[in-house]
Amino acid sequence: MTDKQIRILLVEPHAQIAESVSAALDSTELTVIHVNCAREALELIEKDVFDVVICEYHLPEMSYIDLRNKIAAIDPGLPVIITTALIDSQLVSQASSERIDSILLKPYSIKDLKARISKVISNKQNVADSLRLKTYMFLHEDLLQLSESDTISDLLEKFNSILKDEVQADEIHVFEIDSEKNVRNLLGREIDKQDFIPLIDEMFKSQIGTKRPFFLTQERLLEMGCMSYSLVLGLLEKLETNSIILILMGYKNSIKNLDLIKEDFGILANFFLNIYKNLRYSELLEKAYTELLESLASTIEEKDRYTGLHSSEVEKIALSIAEKIGLTDEEKEILRKASMLHDIGKIGIPDEILNKPGKLTDTEYEKIKEHPIIGYRILSRSRTLQDVAKIVLHHHEWYGGRGYPFGLVGEEIPLLARILCLSDAFHALTSDRPYRPAFPVDKALEIVKSETPEKFDPELVALLEEIINEGRLQINYDQEMSSEQID
Numbered sequence: 433m434t435d436k437q438i439r440i441l442l443v444e445p446h447a448q449i450a451e452s453v454s455a456a457l458d459s460t461e462l463t464v465i466h467v468n469c470a471r472e473a474l475e476l477i478e479k480d481v482f483d484v485v486i487c488e489y490h491l492p493e494m495s496y497i498d499l500r501n502k503i504a505a506i507d508p509g510l511p512v513i514i515t516t517a518l519i520d521s522q523l524v525s526q527a528s529s530e531r532i533d534s535i536l537l538k539p540y541s542i543k544d545l546k547a548r549i550s551k552v553i554s555n556k557q558n559v560a561d562s563l564r565l566k567t568y569m570f571l572h573e574d575l576l577q578l579s580e581s582d583t584i585s586d587l588l589e590k591f592n593s594i595l596k597d598e599v600q601a602d603e604i605h606v607f608e609i610d611s612e613k614n615v616r617n618l619l620g621r622e623i624d625k626q627d628f629i630p631l632i633d634e635m636f637k638s639q640i641g642t643k644r645p646f647f648l649t650q651e652r653l654l655e656m657g658c659m660s661y662s663l664v665l666g667l668l669e670k671l672e673t674n675s676i677i678l679i680l681m682g683y684k685n686s687i688k689n690l691d692l693i694k695e696d697f698g699i700l701a702n703f704f705l706n707i708y709k710n711l712r713y714s715e716l717l718e719k720a721y722t723e724l725l726e727s728l729a730s731t732i733e734e735k736d737r738y739t740g741l742h743s744s745e746v747e748k749i750a751l752s753i754a755e756k757i758g759l760t761d762e763e764k765e766i767l768r769k770a771s772m773l774h775d776i777g778k779i780g781i782p783d784e785i786l787n788k789p790g791k792l793t794d795t796e797y798e799k800i801k802e803h804p805i806i807g808y809r810i811l812s813r814s815r816t817l818q819d820v821a822k823i824v825l826h827h828h829e830w831y832g833g834r835g836y837p838f839g840l841v842g843e844e845i846p847l848l849a850r851i852l853c854l855s856d857a858f859h860a861l862t863s864d865r866p867y868r869p870a871f872p873v874d875k876a877l878e879i880v881k882s883e884t885p886e887k888f889d890p891e892l893v894a895l896l897e898e899i900i901n902e903g904r905l906q907i908n909y910d911q912e913m914s915s916e917q918i919d
């Protein structure tokens with residue numbers, strides 16, 4: 433027997449037998465509830481939870497098979513032990529069917545009855561355990577899948593397909609609702625927010641922070657004017673930004689195993705929420721970090737006596753070349769950030785070198801040449817700036833192989849770095865220097881061409897020329913000098 437108290441329903445029309453069985457079994461381990469007939473038994477099974485039914489085979493108002501089928505419809509896992517003084521041919525033929533769990537001949541001893549109870553309960557537990565184990569194995573796979581999400585959209589997509597597979601939900605929604613009750617639909621079709629704002633108000637007080645799923649029955653859904661579902665399960669959680677996240681899962685038809693579905697949904701939805709909160713938090717941090725770096729980069733430009741224009745002008749030239757080649761949006765975004773941040777490494781170069789008005793010594797120039805590596809170190813600390821860091825690292829490599837830091841040659845240099853190198857140099861040529869005024873665009877292009885392929889990728893230079901000839905590039909001239917393009 434188990435530690436938990438076992439509840440037995442005894443269906444026995446003979447009062448004397450019922451009394452003696454009840455008296456013998458009733459104990460701290462076993463509770464016996466006695467009924468006289470099938471109808472009363474069904475009523476009780478409907479309302480209450482039992483672990484086992486002990487039932488006389490020959491009942492006056494209902495055949496055993498009818499009763500057994502009705503019990504199975506209410507509680508499919510509930511085992512029944514038949515007791516009888518008379519084994520007839522019908523019982524023999526039914527004994528081989530799955531509706532007969534166990535037969536005990538009257539008169540039986542209490543010892544035999546207890547042994548039989550233990551056996552059917554442990555069978556029932558084994559069946560339930562093996563089913564549950566299978567589900568847990570699937571759930572474990574699902575949780576692993578969810579935990580491997582890199583982005584929020586990836587996470588939402590996986591969550592949607594897992595809920596549809598594992599708990600056969602017909603529709604799944606994830607909403608983020610701010611303190612002003614503005615609703616952002618993260619997953620699922622758009623629905624009228626009036627449908628669930630009252631629900632949130634109602635659930636907020638009782639459910640928030642409990643991590644327990646709530647469910648709405650058809651009755652409640654109809655009251656709310658929602659005709660589409662017979663059942664809705666949900667989970668609410670508060671985010672640190674004062675927003676609420678709400679997960680809703682709707683079923684169109686009635687479902688069996690509500691308890692299991694609630695349990696699985698609770699595990700999956702809570703796990704989803706933890707990952708969602710982490711990803712959201714790290715996306716916010718990454719965004720803040722990129723903004724911080726961009727503002728740092730413009731501070732360095734000030735320090736380097738550039739106006740704030742240089743990076744944004746380099747970005748403009750680089751993106752018009754990118755457009756011409758047909759780079760993807762993702763590549764353009766990397767190039768945009770690399771243009772903004774390309775000289776961030778100058779933060780590690782002493783001011784007296786950066787701001788030196790005259791010609792730099794060899795040692796000073798060697799120091800300046802460290803800025804792409806310093807920039808790479810700063811940027812590669814951010815998870816989302818890894819690709820940008822690589823482009824910044826190579827923005828002073830020359831096509832002919834005499835650039836720095838590694839002296840890469842031709843296509844060894846990443847394409848985006850070659851674009852950035854050309855755009856950076858071209859903008860420097862069209863800016864004033866203390867030793868020369870800004871070159872006009874056609875003269876700057878001529879100089880660039882004379883240094884190709886020694887410094888620049890010939891194909892990119894041809895594209896730049898096309899862009900200029902098409903009149904698609906407006907250069908804004910800097911008025912200040914820089915140590916940037918010293919060669």
Ligand SMILES: [Fe+2]
Pocket residue numbers: 774775803827828916
């Ligand atoms: Fe640079």
Ligand SMILES: [Fe+2]
Pocket residue numbers: 742746774775856916
């Ligand atoms: Fe630059």
